[in-house]
Amino acid sequence: MLDLTPKEISERTALKINPCKTCQPVGALYAALGVHACMPHSHGSQGCASYHRTFLSRHFKEPAIASTSSFTEGASVFGGGSNIRTGVRNVFEIYNPDIIAVHTTCLSETIGDDMNAYIQDMEIPDGKLVVHTNTPSYVGSHINGYYNMMSGFINYLSKKSGQGNGKAAVFPGFVNPGDMREIRRMAKLMNTPITLFPDTAGVMDAPMTGHYVMYPKGGTTIEEIVGLGDCKKTIALGALTSEAPAITLERKCGVPYEVIPLPIGIESTDLFLMALQKAFSRDIPYELEEERGQLVDVILDAHFYLYGKRVAIFGDPDTVIGLTNLVLEMGMIPSYVLTGTPGDGFAKAVNKLLGAYDVTGSRVKNAGDLFELHQWIMNEPVDLLIGTSYGKQIAKAEDIPFVRAGFPILDRYAHSYFPIVGYKGALRLVEKITEALMDRQDRDAADEDVELVM
Amino acid sequence: MKAAILEERKRSIGSGGVHGRGIDCDMNSVSGSVSQRACVYCGARVVLNPITDAFHIVHGPIGCASYTWDIRGSLTSGSELYRNSFSTDLQERDIVFGGAKKLTAAIAEIMEKHAPKLIFVYATCIVGVIGDDVDAVCRDAERIYGVRCIPVKSPGFSGNKSFGYKMACNAIMELISRHKTQKKVGGVNILGDYNLAGEMWIIENYLKEIGIPVLATITGDASYETLIKAPAASLNIVQCAGSMVYLASRMEEEMGIPYERVSFFGIEDTADSLLRVAALVGGAETVRRARALTERGAREILPATEAYRPYLEGKKAAIYVGGGFKAISLIRQFDAMGIETVVVGTQTGRPEDYEVIGGLVGENCVILDDANPTELETFMKLKGADILVGGVKERPLAYKLGVAFCDHNHERKHALAGYEGVVNFTKEIHRSINNPVWGYITPAIAPVTPVTESERF
Numbered sequence: 001m002l003d004l005t006p007k008e009i010s011e012r013t014a015l016k017i018n019p020c021k022t023c024q025p026v027g028a029l030y031a032a033l034g035v036h037a038c039m040p041h042s043h044g045s046q047g048c049a050s051y052h053r054t055f056l057s058r059h060f061k062e063p064a065i066a067s068t069s070s071f072t073e074g075a076s077v078f079g080g081g082s083n084i085r086t087g088v089r090n091v092f093e094i095y096n097p098d099i100i101a102v103h104t105t106c107l108s109e110t111i112g113d114d115m116n117a118y119i120q121d122m123e124i125p126d127g128k129l130v131v132h133t134n135t136p137s138y139v140g141s142h143i144n145g146y147y148n149m150m151s152g153f154i155n156y157l158s159k160k161s162g163q164g165n166g167k168a169a170v171f172p173g174f175v176n177p178g179d180m181r182e183i184r185r186m187a188k189l190m191n192t193p194i195t196l197f198p199d200t201a202g203v204m205d206a207p208m209t210g211h212y213v214m215y216p217k218g219g220t221t222i223e224e225i226v227g228l229g230d231c232k233k234t235i236a237l238g239a240l241t242s243e244a245p246a247i248t249l250e251r252k253c254g255v256p257y258e259v260i261p262l263p264i265g266i267e268s269t270d271l272f273l274m275a276l277q278k279a280f281s282r283d284i285p286y287e288l289e290e291e292r293g294q295l296v297d298v299i300l301d302a303h304f305y306l307y308g309k310r311v312a313i314f315g316d317p318d319t320v321i322g323l324t325n326l327v328l329e330m331g332m333i334p335s336y337v338l339t340g341t342p343g344d345g346f347a348k349a350v351n352k353l354l355g356a357y358d359v360t361g362s363r364v365k366n367a368g369d370l371f372e373l374h375q376w377i378m379n380e381p382v383d384l385l386i387g388t389s390y391g392k393q394i395a396k397a398e399d400i401p402f403v404r405a406g407f408p409i410l411d412r413y414a415h416s417y418f419p420i421v422g423y424k425g426a427l428r429l430v431e432k433i434t435e436a437l438m439d440r441q442d443r444d445a446a447d448e449d450v451e452l453v454m
Numbered sequence: 455m456k457a458a459i460l461e462e463r464k465r466s467i468g469s470g471g472v473h474g475r476g477i478d479c480d481m482n483s484v485s486g487s488v489s490q491r492a493c494v495y496c497g498a499r500v501v502l503n504p505i506t507d508a509f510h511i512v513h514g515p516i517g518c519a520s521y522t523w524d525i526r527g528s529l530t531s532g533s534e535l536y537r538n539s540f541s542t543d544l545q546e547r548d549i550v551f552g553g554a555k556k557l558t559a560a561i562a563e564i565m566e567k568h569a570p571k572l573i574f575v576y577a578t579c580i581v582g583v584i585g586d587d588v589d590a591v592c593r594d595a596e597r598i599y600g601v602r603c604i605p606v607k608s609p610g611f612s613g614n615k616s617f618g619y620k621m622a623c624n625a626i627m628e629l630i631s632r633h634k635t636q637k638k639v640g641g642v643n644i645l646g647d648y649n650l651a652g653e654m655w656i657i658e659n660y661l662k663e664i665g666i667p668v669l670a671t672i673t674g675d676a677s678y679e680t681l682i683k684a685p686a687a688s689l690n691i692v693q694c695a696g697s698m699v700y701l702a703s704r705m706e707e708e709m710g711i712p713y714e715r716v717s718f719f720g721i722e723d724t725a726d727s728l729l730r731v732a733a734l735v736g737g738a739e740t741v742r743r744a745r746a747l748t749e750r751g752a753r754e755i756l757p758a759t760e761a762y763r764p765y766l767e768g769k770k771a772a773i774y775v776g777g778g779f780k781a782i783s784l785i786r787q788f789d790a791m792g793i794e795t796v797v798v799g800t801q802t803g804r805p806e807d808y809e810v811i812g813g814l815v816g817e818n819c820v821i822l823d824d825a826n827p828t829e830l831e832t833f834m835k836l837k838g839a840d841i842l843v844g845g846v847k848e849r850p851l852a853y854k855l856g857v858a859f860c861d862h863n864h865e866r867k868h869a870l871a872g873y874e875g876v877v878n879f880t881k882e883i884h885r886s887i888n889n890p891v892w893g894y895i896t897p898a899i900a901p902v903t904p905v906t907e908s909e910r911f
Binding site: 002003004006010012013014015016017018019021022023025026036037041044045046047048049050051052053054055057058060061062063064065066067068069070071072073075076083084086087088089090091094095105106107110111136137138139141184201202206207208209210211212213214217218219221340371390393 | 484485486487488489491492493494495496511514515516517518519520521522523524534535537538539540541542543544545546548549556557558559560562563564566567568578579580582583584609610611612613614615827828831846847849850851853854855856895896903904905909910
């Protein structure tokens with residue numbers, strides 16, 4: 001189905017084919033869903049909210065709510081002020097959230113709507129809140145939108161009361177509810193109090209009860225977001241996703257921050273636990289040491305099947321950096337590493353990892369697309385492809401084993417309930433990767449070579 | 455949660471059994487509503503997307519391209535080009551200095567490597583605002599490369615999804631008008647079927663069987679070569695009226711091709727449509743063949759549908775789909791299955807559709823235009839619906855309410871058209887409605903309060 005893709009690579013500067021990113025607002029919407037009783041609001045055409053909700057529903061298999069300013073011709077000429085005023089009034093009246101999180105779109109940004117002024121001037125019911133962020137779709141990707149929305153919440157709400165709350169603020173990056181739960185579980189085992197922000201656990205993996213509730217139990221509470229200003233430090237997971245809001249919080253409330261990689265793989269998880277350890281002077285509990293030992297044990301058990309295999313990895317920057325680190329720890333070679341999100345930090349981080357393992361000759365690219373990744377693979381094949389559902393066509397065309405990880409995964413169920421972070425998450429990835437490679441070996445083996453014990 | 459209906463929305467809600475009482479429809483969504491409705495671009499994109507050998511270039515920031523990348527299950531018997539995503543991925547500097555240059559370069563990059571016959575350029579929200587002359591860029595491309603390069607004027611804010619259908623129809627007219635002087639060869643064009651799960655092929659096969667040639671399929675499994683033959687047809691048959699009646703009327707006016715609305719969903723509508731088309735295009739022999747086909751079709755599926763009847767009879771259905779005509783067919787088929795329709799809503803239904811719907815359903819049925827999740831929830835609960843038929847956004851909502859679901863939109867898993875479609879539909883409804891998992895739902899205990907520290911993990 002990708003017959004179009006020629007092997008010969010030609011430079012493209014204008015045309016993006018088969019993107020590996022999407023636009024800011026969907027990231028902002030996802031971040032806002034990680035706040036309890038929050039209605040994300042899209043200030044743009046009604047199609048934006050519809051697409052973003054659909055996109056998130058396809059990944060999480062959950063309802064994803066958002067209201068829209070429903071721009072018309074008139075709004076795009078005279079500005080969206082009256083739309084946002086009507087919108088906010090209607091949302092509070094009908095859907096009754098505690099807070100509305102407004103994000104902009106390419107349209108409202110281009111016509112120059114001043115959201116600060118609109119929000120300052122509007123009537124907001126007592127006890128209710130409206131925050132906003134700017135998410136021009138023509139800058140960055142959904143990752144920028146995600147962290148911009150976080151900064152929006154912090155800018156409006158976080159306060160330093162002068163009385164510390166003894167907690168660490170943990171910014172999890174653009175990850176699944178399953179990852180958010182795992183981060184909290186690790187912090188709990190470390191006996192360290194944290195505020196995880198945002199937190200889509202309990203929202204985008206809400207249980208079946210036979211009742212639809214617009215605002216399920218999960219999500220960081222407004223109180224907790226206010227309290228971010230009183231945290232003793234911020235642990236920002238993933239430099240390219242979480243550092244920006246950590247800087248916002250530091251500037252606003254003086255909370256110092258530490259950036260560590262998204263804890264995918266052994267070393268990055270070690271770093272996360274050590275950051276908690278350092279902040280709270282706690283020992284690493286036996287349970288976590290045991291999990292680490294089990295992970296190393298399994299990688300060792302399977303290492304004959306893994307060593308030296310060539311891997312292509314694509315997706316969101318911090319996720320890809322984490323996955324790259326994990327496959328390096330497994331003795332594999334990340335031959336192609338690509339993100340669609342622009343920004344030089346990505347290549348620097350990946351090249352540093354490759355250097356540490358003396359891996360040379362890999363192609364690393366930010367702001368790339370999957371058409372190009374496919375061309376790389378056509379020119380020199382890999383043994384394994386790791387990435388989002390958008391890789392499935394490449395995997396099929398080139399007949400490569402494929403492991404789904406990252407966002408979005410549109411064609412499988414239950415994935416968002418399980419972590420890829422932490423030792424447990426790494427163990428899950430090791431199982432997936434090993435199984436993909438060994439299934440392939442079984443499939444390709446001649447009858448007489450099929451092994452029962454592997 | 456307290457069920458609340460916006461004052462502005464009350465006129466968009468009605469009930470069945472009352473003839474002549476119209477409801478407000480074809481309006482824009484209210485600002486601040488959690489609308490299920492999409493935009494102009496979305497409407498244009500879904501209509502043109504199944505044209506398999508075209509380059510569909512989305513001119514705008516990346517989002518509009520990525521959200522519509524290969525999301526419809528439109529099948530192809532030829533090129534798979536349309537399943538790729540092309541975008542100019544506009545950046546901040548393009549917004550400041552204009553994006554026309556980048557679009558020109560993007561087309562050049564395509565023409566360097568490929569030899570397409572057809573390119574569509576979709577103008578998204580900001581393209582109009584920053585003032586790119588997409589028409590001029592397309593004209594230049596046609597002149598330089600000799601390719602058909604057709605602008606699709608679809609800024610999201612310029613109306614609603616229905617308006618987008620219109621823009622897509624205009625683009626199709628732009629393509630086929632140049633070929634309108636060709637000799638009539640008879641036969642039909644099929645308009646408004648998108649070959650989801652191969653449904654166009656089912657309809658095509660029926661028509662072939664009764665001896666009616668099919669010239670162009672618009673747009674399911676369409677290609678440049680088949681589309682330009684469209685003006686030679688003697689009749690257009692229109693399946694999805696919401697998207698294609700406009701094109702059909704223009705073709706009638708400008709090419710003298712009359713059109714007939716059809717529906718190949720459900721036993722009753724399939725038979726009725728085939729017989730009408732046979733009478734319009736063919737002679738007595740065609741009608742005889744059509745009758746034979748419909749009788750055989752209905753007879754052949756009877757054992758399968760009867761087997762499921764005891765499991766389905768007396769259940770209640772809610773319908774929330776795009777167009778009014780689709781809703782009408784669904785109501786009829788549910789009726790045939792012994793299932794009562796208790797809620798029916800559409801995104802783009804027209805006043806005359808709602809009139810027909812009002813006549814088909816009982817007084818017990820609630821009729822909604824452009825419903826939002828709260829309204830759907832309220833009325834599905836109130837009316838005790840057992841199953842919802844809808845699209846991707848409604849699926850998780852239905853499940854959360856403990857209501858079964860059937861996707862009648864892009865994500866349908868099996869062909870639902872024709873006689874085999876009736877069997878598939880019946881099976882799907884049964885598979886969802888009678889699934890044992892519904893028996894394991896633990897009812898909600900208390901009103902939702904934020905999760906506490908001890909409840910977390």
